[in-house]
Amino acid sequence: MKETRLGLLAGVFVVLALSVPEALKHSNLRFNSTDSVPVGLYQARAERAPYAGFCLSEATLRTALTAGLELGRGECADGYQPVLKTVYEATPQAPITLDAEGFAVGNRRIPNTQPKAFSKKGKPLTHYPFGSYTAGLWAISSYNRDSFDSRYFGPVSQLRFYAEPLLVF
Numbered sequence: 001m002k003e004t005r006l007g008l009l010a011g012v013f014v015v016l017a018l019s020v021p022e023a024l025k026h027s028n029l030r031f032n033s034t035d036s037v038p039v040g041l042y043q044a045r046a047e048r049a050p051y052a053g054f055c056l057s058e059a060t061l062r063t064a065l066t067a068g069l070e071l072g073r074g075e076c077a078d079g080y081q082p083v084l085k086t087v088y089e090a091t092p093q094a095p096i097t098l099d100a101e102g103f104a105v106g107n108r109r110i111p112n113t114q115p116k117a118f119s120k121k122g123k124p125l126t127h128y129p130f131g132s133y134t135a136g137l138w139a140i141s142s143y144n145r146d147s148f149d150s151r152y153f154g155p156v157s158q159l160r161f162y163a164e165p166l167l168v169f
Contacts, residue, residue: 030082030163033072036141036149037084040168049162053082054139060153068121069148075160082160085139085149097132098151103140112145120146128154 028044030053037051044053055076056064065071074081090096094106102113115127128151136155141147150156 032084035144036147038168041166042163044161049164051084051163052087052159053161054156054159064148067119067123088138090133092134095132095134099130111142115151
């Protein structure tokens with residue numbers, strides 16, 4: 001009897017594990033499993049929200065995967081899920097500066113953004129050129145000092161959606 005229950009539970013788990021990600025792709029819900037923002041369930045929206053989802057370019061994706069970024073399957077053209085980050089817009093009034101200490105937006109330093117020479121997997125990283133930028137959307141994670149974000153790939157070109165946390169850990 002216990003073996004039958006365990007088999008049934010295992011079967012239900014497999015069905016859920018296979019169907020939930022596919023169902024999420026066709027809804028406004030997104031599951032984030034990376035540690036650049038809190039892990040959990042997010043609602044995609046068209047209007048501004050705390051985070052934004054975007055797809056990495058082919059070259060950036062290759063570098064990110066080599067550095068150890070783990071992305072699930074998703075709706076980007078390359079078959080991976082969009083990356084979630086806080087996005088800041090650089091303007092002449094509020095430039096974004098990247099230097100050896102990390103990012104500053106206007107005069108406000110963003111914590112945990114110091115560029116690193118190596119990823120948490122020990123792979124070499126090259127930071128975006130240091131400087132002050134007055135244009136572009138910059139994906140910056142203050143949540144995790146090991147985040148693969150604009151300090152390595154620069155501004156992002158297109159956002160797919162904004163994301164509001166629903167259930168995060």
